[in-house]
Amino acid sequence: xxxxxxxxxxxxxxxxxxxxxxxxxxxxxxxxxxxxxxxxxxxxxxxxxxxxxxxxxxxxxxxxxxxxxxxxxxxxxxxxxxxxxxxxxxxxxxxxxxxxxxxxxxxxxxxxxxxxxxxxxxxxxxxxxxxxxxxxxxxxxxxxxxxxxxxxxxxxxxxxxxxxxxxxxxxxxxxxxxxxxxxxxxxxxxxxxxxxxxxxxxxxxxxxxxxxxxxxxxxxxxxxxxxxxxxxxxxxxxxxxxxxxxxxxxxxxxxxxxxxxxxxxxxxxxxxxxxxx
Amino acid sequence: xxxxxxxxxxxxxxxxxxxxxxxxxxxxxxxxxxxxxxxxxxxxxxxxxxxxxxxxxxxxxxxxxxxxxxxxxxxxxxxxxxxxxxxxxxxxxxxxxxxxxxxxxxxxxxxxxxxxxxxxxxxxxxxxxxxxxxxxxxxxxxxxxxxxxxxxxxxxxxxxxxxxxxxxxxxxxxxxxxxxxxxxxxxxxxxxxxxxxxxxxxxxxxxxxxxxxxxxxxxxxxxxxxxxxxxxxxxxxxxxxxxxxxxxxxxxxxxxxxxxxxxxx
Numbered sequence: 001x002x003x004x005x006x007x008x009x010x011x012x013x014x015x016x017x018x019x020x021x022x023x024x025x026x027x028x029x030x031x032x033x034x035x036x037x038x039x040x041x042x043x044x045x046x047x048x049x050x051x052x053x054x055x056x057x058x059x060x061x062x063x064x065x066x067x068x069x070x071x072x073x074x075x076x077x078x079x080x081x082x083x084x085x086x087x088x089x090x091x092x093x094x095x096x097x098x099x100x101x102x103x104x105x106x107x108x109x110x111x112x113x114x115x116x117x118x119x120x121x122x123x124x125x126x127x128x129x130x131x132x133x134x135x136x137x138x139x140x141x142x143x144x145x146x147x148x149x150x151x152x153x154x155x156x157x158x159x160x161x162x163x164x165x166x167x168x169x170x171x172x173x174x175x176x177x178x179x180x181x182x183x184x185x186x187x188x189x190x191x192x193x194x195x196x197x198x199x200x201x202x203x204x205x206x207x208x209x210x211x212x213x214x215x216x217x218x219x220x221x222x223x224x225x226x227x228x229x230x231x232x233x234x235x236x237x238x239x240x241x242x243x244x245x246x247x248x249x250x251x252x253x254x255x256x257x258x259x260x261x262x263x264x265x266x267x268x269x270x271x272x273x274x275x276x277x
Numbered sequence: 278x279x280x281x282x283x284x285x286x287x288x289x290x291x292x293x294x295x296x297x298x299x300x301x302x303x304x305x306x307x308x309x310x311x312x313x314x315x316x317x318x319x320x321x322x323x324x325x326x327x328x329x330x331x332x333x334x335x336x337x338x339x340x341x342x343x344x345x346x347x348x349x350x351x352x353x354x355x356x357x358x359x360x361x362x363x364x365x366x367x368x369x370x371x372x373x374x375x376x377x378x379x380x381x382x383x384x385x386x387x388x389x390x391x392x393x394x395x396x397x398x399x400x401x402x403x404x405x406x407x408x409x410x411x412x413x414x415x416x417x418x419x420x421x422x423x424x425x426x427x428x429x430x431x432x433x434x435x436x437x438x439x440x441x442x443x444x445x446x447x448x449x450x451x452x453x454x455x456x457x458x459x460x461x462x463x464x465x466x467x468x469x470x471x472x473x474x475x476x477x478x479x480x481x482x483x484x485x486x487x488x489x490x491x492x493x494x495x496x497x498x499x500x501x502x503x504x505x506x507x508x509x510x511x512x513x514x515x516x517x518x519x520x521x522x523x524x525x526x527x528x529x530x531x532x533x534x535x536x537x538x539x540x541x542x
Binding site: 112 | 408409410413438439441442445446449490491494495497498499500501502503504505509510511512513514515
């Protein structure tokens with residue numbers, strides 16, 4: 001598979017702070033859902049800003065879809081990337097839902113007629129068309145994030161970065177946003193990078209990269225990473241609920257293959273255990 | 278929030294609602310200027326009649342206008358009383374020391390009262406029938422000629438629309454901080470003046486730092502969505518000048534001319 005984002009030996013620190021990344025390299029494959037997990041301060045969100053050229057590298061190189069991130073390419077690169085940030089309140093630029101979705105299109109000087117069509121189809125895509133006249137104060141957190149996603153869909157990027165986009169939402173809102181992004185990803189064949197604390201969110205990814213203190217600790221399929229609870233705990237991450245349940249069962253003498261299972265597979269495995277007795 | 282009338286918009290579909298914001302804004306301005314030309318019963322009566330027609334056409338119930346006047350009622354009474362007690366001339370009915378009440382001062386007091394009422398009412402019609410967003414757009418259109426003098430009209434309009442969009446957000450935040458500080462024992466709104474000012478610090482400092490955080494995050498999000506500068510952008514919303522606006526301007530101009538004829542020279 002082609003690498004859509006190549007991060008090569010980057011070094012970065014904020015002014016007056018210790019080095020955050022030292023010679024870090026990451027590849028993101030096209031069409032894949034990559035989850036970046038790690039503790040607070042491990043540099044995950046900084047990475048998203050570096051990829052989009054919102055902050056400037058000290059050394060190293062980032063290549064997005066064949067373009068090197070620098071001052072000349074910055075607007076072409078931002079056309080390819082849509083970011084959903086953490087705080088739904090702070091990324092709502094427009095006075096109403098419609099105006100917010102139109103904001104990115106206005107920046108690209110799209111003619112008005114076309115803009116109205118795109119705004120309508122994007123809002124319908126995320127199921128917020130009925131809310132187009134609402135002001136942000138009258139929307140829930142999940143609804144605001146939907147609008148943020150509509151704003152990105154309108155620009156039809158190749159890459160969506162979720163920068164802890166679900167961390168301020170309730171469990172239902174979180175699941176709705178993830179389902180929505182999954183749908184949009186499949187329909188448009190997008191690459192998704194989700195930066196998250198939520199292990200269950202990371203468990204749905206194709207590939208998980210564990211970052212700790214600015215370096216990559218591990219990089220594998222979620223099944224392999226979430227099976228090893230002790231290792232996760234050693235870098236300050238908690239294991240998904242299913243893995244914790246399997247551990248608890250192992251302590252009581254019920255042997256599993258110590259492999260990560262999602263809800264469905266766990267239920268199937270328990271059913272099998274019960275019927276074998 | 279319930280007493281907060283600024284930016285309170287009542288959805289509707291009346292003649293006044295459907296006018297373009299730039300012409301409403303300018304008409305409002307025009308009306309206020311004309312009010313200052315009025316100086317006798319006939320001129321005030323003409324303007325009041327026009328205002329009543331506007332209010333009726335806006336389809337907004339009179340209760341909302343009374344609400345708009347309520348916070349200013351003391352200011353109005355104070356000014357009217359000053360006018361009545363301190364103006365000299367005419368037939369004096371009563372006087373005590375520097376105070377006097379005459380027929381002329383009573384009439385002038387009455388005029389000041391009507392003047393206040395007219396100004397408040399017309400601006401309330403504007404805010405009740407126009408969304409804050411439309412007002413921001415109207416300001417942008419009205420100020421467009423200033424571009425010739427390198428005045429950053431588009432930037433001002435963007436700032437205005439972001440400011441209006443954050444008013445409810447910051448109000449909510451203030452409420453949260455207020456309650457959080459109360460729960461930690463800060464007593465707002467009692468004690469001496471010095472004590473009250475001191476009590477405002479734990480409210481204002483978090484509110485300011487919060488606003489700076491919002492600004493930082495918002496600007497990052499705007500940049501990520503391709504914002505470069507406020508001039509090279511297309512516009513999603515456009516409020517066109519309509520026949521309604523022309524007709525309304527015609528009526529207002531006629532009334533303005535009528536007032537010029539009727540006033541005492």
